[in-house]
């Protein structure tokens with residue numbers, strides 16, 4: 409089960425620009441992800457997260473170091489094979505919708521990979537039901553909400569039956585409702601299929617749902633660990649321009665105000681639970 | 691005005707014509723355009739008009755709706771009619787009033803040209819009204835297939851067309867948003883002399899272009915990530931389905947040609 413699915417080995421990448429003083433967007437980053445994990449990649453604006461996503465699927469190649477996916481080193485030869493087993497969802501729901509209707513869009517990757525028609529119909533249907541969008545299959549993109557478009561994008565990735573799903577700020581342009589829908593979809597998918605997920609996000613609340621968090625700071629890996637361990641850094645994360653989850657900030661503020669809470673809480677539910685207990689004790 | 695304009699619009703529906711294969715419809719319209727020129731007398735034009743009305747009837751598009759939606763086209767039609775009426779000077783003089791002289795041949799030509807124009811506009815409108823733009827694109831792609839041999843980038847052209855169609859509503863929305871944003875900053879596009887209005891459009895177009903380029907870049911990335919490598923080795927999700935009705939429509943057209951030829955002077 410615990411096979412490595414993706415790894416970076418001392419990866420450095422600098423964008424090629426006129427500007428000679430350009431610092432590397434990603435600098436000497438090393439990490440490894442196992443099959444079935446849910447990883448959150450967080451960091452401030454410009455910390456190199458999207459660049460890492462592009463290195464993961466061969467839109468960019470490292471200047472130094474090695475990117476390995478599914479056991480193969482990323483190169484011109486392995487590129488298309490790797491891509492066909494990896495799904496990717498981007499930030500802007502509108503700018504990744506290629507098809508004229510929902511089902512056309514879901515089929516796009518299948519068409520590109522030459523999947524026969526009968527199989528395509530079946531896979532499109534399954535993928536749409538996985539994200540609960542089967543009732544919308546004939547809808548045009550401009551009649552869908554942002555959250556629905558992102559779910560279609562996820563279905564488009566799932567149709568290829570990928571081993572790995574990368575979400576690059578897939579929820580950041582959505583309203584709270586749409587964000588919930590997308591996160592719920594990911595959670596359900598992981599339960600039913602054990603898909604490996606890398607979600608890139610600004611939102612530590614979302615990152616708290618992952619099993620492991622990798623924090624990027626100015627192109628370098630800052631820390632890596634479970635959400636609880638990472639959030640323990642508290643003020644350091646805030647200094648890096650990240651917002652701690654609401655429940656954690658609330659816990660800190662309550663503690664400062666003299667409410668003797670026992671634990672660090674990452675979710676609102678847990679905080680509320682303890683507050684109830686506290687209240688009944690008092 | 692723009693809402694009522696139906697030229698190039700698609701109205702979903704359920705009729706024999708709606709259900710036809712887009713390839714058949716496109717072929718039909720193109721052949722029809724050629725066949726129209728066979729008619730050269732009153733009989734011929736009457737038959738053409740009758741045939742067109744039959745097709746409109748089969749498509750279940752209300753005639754009133756069609757005529758109402760094509761109003762701007764009718765202005766052009768009337769203009770052409772009068773042009774022929776006044777400037778053809780052949781045949782018997784029918785009517786003269788001051789410098790206006792109307793000849794028999796002028797009246798004939800005017801009527802014939804108007805009918806020709808009318809049936810062409812009706813037929814193409816029936817095509818676009820009953821066929822979704824994406825089906826038309828599919829149809830064109832398959833019909834142009836043979837031209838791949840002479841290196842015509844058929845697949846790329848079709849993809850370009852379908853992506854443009856897909857982004858029209860998105861860009862319209864965006865234009866609306868930018869317009870409001872600029873209005874909120876005090877720009878006034880709706881009024882003032884022409885020169886001012888043209889100037890006011892510039893701050894509308896620039897953000898629109900910038901965002902369109904950004905979208906294009908994002909879209910290209912998304913397509914590449916999803917394995918897009920050009921038309922080679924691709925399969926098609928939307929299948930075209932040629933049925934009996936499609937063959938019959940072309941047979942009908944052959945029949946029309948024969949009848950027109952028979953009545954030709």
Ligand SMILES: Nc1ncnc2c1ncn2[C@@H]1O[C@H](COP(=O)(O)OP(=O)(O)OP(=O)(O)O)[C@@H](O)[C@H]1O
Nearest residue numbers: 423424425433451452453454455456457458459460
């Ligand atoms: N195409 C490019 N050309 C040149 N420099 C770039 C390019 N794309 C990104 N950069 C630079 O690389 C650095 C990392 O950018 P990246 O997009 O990876 O950040 P990010 O962590 O995804 O940020 P955000 O949270 O804003 O999405 C930034 O300093 C950015 O300015």
Ligand SMILES: [Mg+2]
Nearest residue numbers: 457458459577
């Ligand atoms: Mg980014």
